[in-house]
Amino acid sequence: MTSTRTAAIDRYAPDETPVAIDLADNTNRWGSPPAALRVLRDTAPGAIARYPDAYSTSLKAALAAYTGVEASAIAIGCGSDDLLDAALRAFADPGDRIAIPVPTFSMMTTFARLNALEPALIPLDASFDVDVDAVVAARPRLVYLCSPNNPTGTLLPRATIEAVLERTGAVVILDEAYAEFSGVSAIDLVARSPRLLVARTLSKAFGMAGLRVGYAVGAPTLVRELEKARGPYKVSAASERAAVAAVTEDLGWMRAHAELAVGNRERLAVEMRRRDVDVISSAANFLLAPVADAHTFARRLRAIGVAVRAFSGLDGTALALAATRGSALRITVGPWPEMESLLAAFDRVRAACE
Ligand code: PMP
Numbered sequence: 622m623t624s625t626r627t628a629a630i631d632r633y634a635p636d637e638t639p640v641a642i643d644l645a646d647n648t649n650r651w652g653s654p655p656a657a658l659r660v661l662r663d664t665a666p667g668a669i670a671r672y673p674d675a676y677s678t679s680l681k682a683a684l685a686a687y688t689g690v691e692a693s694a695i696a697i698g699c700g701s702d703d704l705l706d707a708a709l710r711a712f713a714d715p716g717d718r719i720a721i722p723v724p725t726f727s728m729m730t731t732f733a734r735l736n737a738l739e740p741a742l743i744p745l746d747a748s749f750d751v752d753v754d755a756v757v758a759a760r761p762r763l764v765y766l767c768s769p770n771n772p773t774g775t776l777l778p779r780a781t782i783e784a785v786l787e788r789t790g791a792v793v794i795l796d797e798a799y800a801e802f803s804g805v806s807a808i809d810l811v812a813r814s815p816r817l818l819v820a821r822t823l824s825k826a827f828g829m830a831g832l833r834v835g836y837a838v839g840a841p842t843l844v845r846e847l848e849k850a851r852g853p854y855k856v857s858a859a860s861e862r863a864a865v866a867a868v869t870e871d872l873g874w875m876r877a878h879a880e881l882a883v884g885n886r887e888r889l890a891v892e893m894r895r896r897d898v899d900v901i902s903s904a905a906n907f908l909l910a911p912v913a914d915a916h917t918f919a920r921r922l923r924a925i926g927v928a929v930r931a932f933s934g935l936d937g938t939a940l941a942l943a944a945t946r947g948s949a950l951r952i953t954v955g956p957w958p959e960m961e962s963l964l965a966a967f968d969r970v971r972a973a974c975e
Pocket of ligand 1: 700701
């Protein structure tokens with residue numbers, strides 16, 4: 622009854638039981654941009670009976686101003702998930718290989734399998750950089766890169782992105798979901814490479830994960846193919862309106878809160894290192910903290926009101942992860958009182974484990 626593709630994967634099943642402080646999904650702990658909230662309150666009921674704009678023209682215009690590219694170089698999706706998934710159909714055929722440096726955003730391997738692609742998982746090197754020789758050797762039709770990378774928080778050197786573009790003939794999907802926290806982007810490379818597609822989202826720094834809005838930037842020819850694979854009407858009328866308001870009126874809100882997240886991330890890193898936890902230097906709004914038996918640790922944290930994401934067996938050769946054999950907690954950074962609660966809970970769980 623089911624396809625072999627869906628039979629081979631698990632349904633995504635995050636723990637959705639309510640928790641006092643949820644630091645598990647890297648969303649914006651300060652909330653949502655005020656202009657977006659105002660637009661949602663004011664959206665006329667008449668707008669709901671009709672289909673939205675098929676490919677979100679107004680939002681493309683707003684994002685063109687924000688990113689500095691032409692609107693024809695932008696595709697909009699129902700979260701960046703939607704665009705990552707569609708890109709695999711647009712730029713590869715069943716049986717083709719996609720190179721995925723790991724550890725990274727685990728949904729990519731799932732999307733690869735759902736689209737009948739063969740994932741070639743290539744461990745990041747000791748400094749969390751991509752092993753470009755191994756990517757080239759895999760002879761991929763597609764390459765997925767993520768910078769800052771989830772779950773490590775690490776940035777890819779620009780030279781690595783350029784080398785992957787130059788040394789493979791692949792379409793390169795660069796996931797910049799957390800770019801606003803790093804102050805770094807490779808969107809400008811799109812003008813030079815017709816094979817680069819940069820995926821972005823309003824779910825993180827823009828605080829709008831619940832509205833499901835993502836976008837991709839690439840050469841207009843790439844974007845048109847991507848839109849074919851994605852299909853029309855993926856972003857609701859209300860989401861599009863709120864997103865336009867956020868991107869045009871709330872950049873100050875977004876930047877101020879991204880800055881707070883970065884400041885608190887560094888403060889939290891100091892506190893964790895003081896506790897002899899060798900957190901990985903991050904360019905995103907989360908920290909990866911290697912701890913033994915992360916799943917048990919996270920369960921105990923949750924029991925006392927703090928949710929974080931546990932990982933085990935993270936692939937890669939990075940020394941920081943070798944000590945715990947790839948067991949780590951990923952902690953979303955939020956307002957400092959939440960970080961204090963996290964640290965107190967962390968200390969309690971650790972004391973109980975000793
Ligand atoms: N890429 C990365 C690296 C992510 O961490 C996430 C969210 N966890 C996404 C893409 C998907 O985000 P969304 O679909 O909400 O845009």
